[in-house]
Amino acid sequence: MKYLLTFIVFLAFGAIAARPQTPTAPAKSAKAMVEEYWKMETGGGRLTPEGWYKAATFYVHPIPPPRNKVIFVIHDDFSVWDPFMKGNTAEVMVGVGSAGQIDSSLHYTPPDTRFAKEGVMYNLVPTDKHWEFEPDGRTLKEVTGPLEWRCKDTPGAAIYLTVESAIRYVKKVRDKSSDPTIKKNADKTLAILKRYHH
Amino acid sequence: MGSSNGNIVVTINGVAANGVIYFGHSGPFAIIVQGKVLGIASLLEVGQAKGPDTNVGIYNIGTLSNVLTANSGGNILGTNAAMLINGCNAGLSVYDIYARYTTSIAQWISNTVKRGVYAYDVGMYFSQKDADHDKFFNGTDAKGNSRPMPNSLPMYMIPEGTPGQKPRPFGFTPY
Numbered sequence: 001m002k003y004l005l006t007f008i009v010f011l012a013f014g015a016i017a018a019r020p021q022t023p024t025a026p027a028k029s030a031k032a033m034v035e036e037y038w039k040m041e042t043g044g045g046r047l048t049p050e051g052w053y054k055a056a057t058f059y060v061h062p063i064p065p066p067r068n069k070v071i072f073v074i075h076d077d078f079s080v081w082d083p084f085m086k087g088n089t090a091e092v093m094v095g096v097g098s099a100g101q102i103d104s105s106l107h108y109t110p111p112d113t114r115f116a117k118e119g120v121m122y123n124l125v126p127t128d129k130h131w132e133f134e135p136d137g138r139t140l141k142e143v144t145g146p147l148e149w150r151c152k153d154t155p156g157a158a159i160y161l162t163v164e165s166a167i168r169y170v171k172k173v174r175d176k177s178s179d180p181t182i183k184k185n186a187d188k189t190l191a192i193l194k195r196y197h198h
Numbered sequence: 199m200g201s202s203n204g205n206i207v208v209t210i211n212g213v214a215a216n217g218v219i220y221f222g223h224s225g226p227f228a229i230i231v232q233g234k235v236l237g238i239a240s241l242l243e244v245g246q247a248k249g250p251d252t253n254v255g256i257y258n259i260g261t262l263s264n265v266l267t268a269n270s271g272g273n274i275l276g277t278n279a280a281m282l283i284n285g286c287n288a289g290l291s292v293y294d295i296y297a298r299y300t301t302s303i304a305q306w307i308s309n310t311v312k313r314g315v316y317a318y319d320v321g322m323y324f325s326q327k328d329a330d331h332d333k334f335f336n337g338t339d340a341k342g343n344s345r346p347m348p349n350s351l352p353m354y355m356i357p358e359g360t361p362g363q364k365p366r367p368f369g370f371t372p373y
Contacts, residue, residue: 070233072233075248077247077248078248079247079248079249079250079252081249081250082250084257093229093250095248095249095250095252096248097248112228114225114226114228115225115226115227115228116223116224116225116227116243116286117223117227117241117243117248117253118227118228118229118230119227119228119229119230119239120230120231121229121230121231121236122231123231153231153232154232155232156232156233157232157233158230158232158233
């Protein structure tokens, strides 16, 4: 009887130990998520619809690609800062130096001289739910998966590109376009961006 | 002044009896969400790189308090010493996102090092004339392009403003 009781207790502990553990923290840190996102973002990952939809998993509430994107050109030496925690929200800043903006007609606007440096802020929350696009690119479905840090800000129309990625983007849009204004703007913009590109 | 391993480092040989003069970038740091400026932080931008420890801001100002004990337990800045910040807008009061009230990095440095700090609330530019004799309003030409930097001495860093009536730096005292 004594041996049987010991065996039952052993089995009970074994069953508890074997039960799958619910993760209490995301496997990847909030800073690592932003670093990964920025590598993709600044290389031009969100310029194509396919890339935009793929990047949607970084956001809690993604949106379809905007008609008019605004390109924020930045220097290569951006830096992802350690997060500030506010409750369960991780504020992650990316320190950048602006090299200007490019609108949808490829018109270039110089950087705001009031700021020598800027910080792009992301507010991340841990969640096991997010929204993904259906193949039509418009409809969203809620998906449950592993716990991950995701950005609770809406993506918006701002896209950050390094100078090199911006040059590639402007050349590509210029070569595809038949609009003389876009071609003229592109040539002016490329001349300015090449001065930034060492 | 510099930064190392996340700490702000003020390198001084002996006690700075008369004070410290800083030349470099400073001013508002834009905090952007979705491409729009959501907030501002007042910074001394000591380094050119973009990491947090390349700046002196309210988020890391505490590490500057090492000057209070660097002189055998006493303040390395002499009793009558003050700090002059030759940098853009270091004395400009902004609603700082880290302080969560209207203030400037000059005021916070003064509070931290327990000495007076002088700083400008306007932009600054280089000239071969001092602030009383320079003939320009700022460092740009009529088209808004930057004029070339002087390539010989003397060289002064002077505040933007009407020639002959350039603003003086504001004085900040610790509280």
